[in-house]
Structure formats: C-alpha cells, structure tokens
Amino acid sequence: MALEADSDPVSFELEQPNLGALFWCFLKIGLTSFGGSSRAMMYAESVERRRWLRERDFLTGFAIAQVLPGANPVNLALYVGLRARGLIGAAAAVCGIVAPAFCVILLMGFVYHALSRYPATHFVLEGVAAAGVAATLAVGIKVALRMPRRLTPALIAILVFATVGVFHLPMIPVVVVAVPVSIAAAYWAAQGKANV
Amino acid sequence: MYDNRLIGLILVFAPLSLLSIGGGQAIIADIQHQTVGHGWLTDSQFTDLFAISRAAPGPSTLIAALIGYQVAGLLGAILATLAIYIPSSAIVYAASSWWQRHPGSPLKSAIERGLAPVAVGLIFAGALAVMEAAHAGPLAIATAAVCTALLYFSATSAYLVIALVGLVYLGIYFVA
Numbered sequence: 016m017a018l019e020a021d022s023d024p025v026s027f028e029l030e031q032p033n034l035g036a037l038f039w040c041f042l043k044i045g046l047t048s049f050g051g052s053s054r055a056m057m058y059a060e061s062v063e064r065r066r067w068l069r070e071r072d073f074l075t076g077f078a079i080a081q082v083l084p085g086a087n088p089v090n091l092a093l094y095v096g097l098r099a100r101g102l103i104g105a106a107a108a109v110c111g112i113v114a115p116a117f118c119v120i121l122l123m124g125f126v127y128h129a130l131s132r133y134p135a136t137h138f139v140l141e142g143v144a145a146a147g148v149a150a151t152l153a154v155g156i157k158v159a160l161r162m163p164r165r166l167t168p169a170l171i172a173i174l175v176f177a178t179v180g181v182f183h184l185p186m187i188p189v190v191v192v193a194v195p196v197s198i199a200a201a202y203w204a205a206q207g208k209a210n211v
Numbered sequence: 212m213y214d215n216r217l218i219g220l221i222l223v224f225a226p227l228s229l230l231s232i233g234g235g236q237a238i239i240a241d242i243q244h245q246t247v248g249h250g251w252l253t254d255s256q257f258t259d260l261f262a263i264s265r266a267a268p269g270p271s272t273l274i275a276a277l278i279g280y281q282v283a284g285l286l287g288a289i290l291a292t293l294a295i296y297i298p299s300s301a302i303v304y305a306a307s308s309w310w311q312r313h314p315g316s317p318l319k320s321a322i323e324r325g326l327a328p329v330a331v332g333l334i335f336a337g338a339l340a341v342m343e344a345a346h347a348g349p350l351a352i353a354t355a356a357v358c359t360a361l362l363y364f365s366a367t368s369a370y371l372v373i374a375l376v377g378l379v380y381l382g383i384y385f386v387a
Binding site for chain 1: 228229230231232258263264269273280281285292298299300302303304306310311318325332338339340347351355356362369372373376379383385
C-alpha cells in the first residue's frame, strides 16, 4: 500500500490529523503494544491506515529514534506527531504512548508499596531483577557483537564500563568525554577507508 | 525536605535523559549510584524497583516514574517522568529537521557507529550496578547467566522469561 503511494506522489495526499485523533491513536498503541510490537503498529496506523506521513519519512524517524537518546517507541511517537502536526502534535503523541505504561507502572508501584513488608516480595523481585539484568545483558552482547572489530571502539566500551561500572565515576563527565571521542574515531575510520 | 526531593528528582533524571542512548538500560548504573547515594533508596529497594520496571510493559526509562513515586509520591512520579522524557525529546525535535536535510551525511553514520561503544559500556555498567545492589549470591548469578543465554540464543520473549523466573522464585521461597 505504501509502495503504491510512493510511486505516485502527486495523487497521494497526506492527511492532517486533529490533536485528539493523534492522542487516541498513540494511546491505543501504548495500550496494546508490548515490547517490540509498537513500531509495527505505529507504521500500520500512521503510514498505511491514516496517511499522516510517507513511508520514507517514517523510516527516517525510525533511524533517529534508535540513534538519539530516549526510549525508542517514545522518540518514534514524537517524530510522527511532529511530522503530522508540529510541536503540539508531538506532545499529544508522546502523552498518548506514555500514559498507559505510566499508569500500569504506578499501579505496580502501589502494589509494591502494599506488599513490601513481606519477605517473599523481595525474594521474588531479586529473581526478577536477575532476569531483568539478563535481558539487559542480552541486548548489550548483541550490540557489542555488531560493533566493528577494531581496537578503538572496544577500548572505548571497556573504558566506559570500567569508569562508570567498576569505579562508580559520575556518568555525565564520562559520557561527555567518550561520545565526541567515539564519534570522531568512527568518522576518521570511515574517512580513512574512503581515501584508501 | 519534600521540595528538595522533588527538585533532586529533576536534577537526577533530566541530565540522564540526554545520556539514555538506546533507552533506559544505558543509565541504570548512574540511577543506582545516585538514588542510593542520596539516601533516597536502599540497595534492596533499588533492586525491587529495577525488577518491577523490567516486568512492566513500556519503555525501561519508566523506572524514573517508579523511583519518583517511591521517593516523593505521585507528584514525584510525574516530575521524574517529565524529567526523563523532555530533554531527550528536545534533542529528537532539534535533530529531526537536520537529519531530514542531510540524507547521506558521513557525520550521521559516524554518530550511529560512535554511540554504540559508549552504549555497550553503559549497558554492562548498568548490569553490574544492579547485581551489586542486589548483593547477588550464587542463585541470582546463576539465574542471570541462564536467562542471558536463553535470551541471547533463542527468540524467547523477555517478559515470558521474567514471569517464569518470578514463579520459580515464588515456588523456591515457599518450598525452601
């Protein structure tokens, strides 16, 4: 459907949503998506069904949402809202996608408050925390193995881990130094390859 | 004291928002160091809240809402959530028009590739911070190792693994 639209850009008219529609659409996605399915739902809703933006714009947004800081689904919602209705559209989309998860997590915080006097609660949550660490580690390993096999990126990853993780240095100065160095190294590595 | 905590929550989460490369997992280490360091949470409470945030649907950045609620009630939850989303959203907002105008810029791919090693270092630091806060013994370390292997080598959903581990631990608690 989206391909058909792209091949005939003249007759393809984008729809401009009203703010309520934008909010409800992302509220629905926030309510029904678990984990990774929100991206596919956002694509289906905003590109295919409602035609708020074009496929190539959505893909740009997807790249931005992944690279830049922030939660990916929230960033993507922000981008779609921004393209469709500007700054206020972005605010509506973000509120929509965050609200359900925010309510659920508050409810869980409330239940935790009520149950925290039982030792069983802490024992079970310790196990869940270990599983949560595993989910984090699995992602970390996947990203690490996708990195180019070169000394500089490996060294940067190890130094960041050691300074923040082992020596408990504040994260902000570490990242403020590491990010420009790492980006410059990646840039020069690419330039070097292009010249040779 | 109450006001100080509300302002403190903003001062902790707003800067970390800018560092949440690839999401909330990157900033877990500093959240642990700061919230426990400020005396807002004990190590055990931090471990519990981390566990809840991973079991909950939605982005892992929402641990800010849980900590805000624990530290300063509903207002704390709202302010911490705003603090964790507004700065990163401002960056996405500012970057999206630049990104659109420079489709093939070499700087863009350098940013993409340059952020990855930093994110990796922060993610592993976060894992270590949680295991330290949990004072992880052999059972927790074994659980983490088995689940990491399961999640890495198979396409099992993290939520399923988390739910199963919760049930197994509940069983162990009442049997042992």
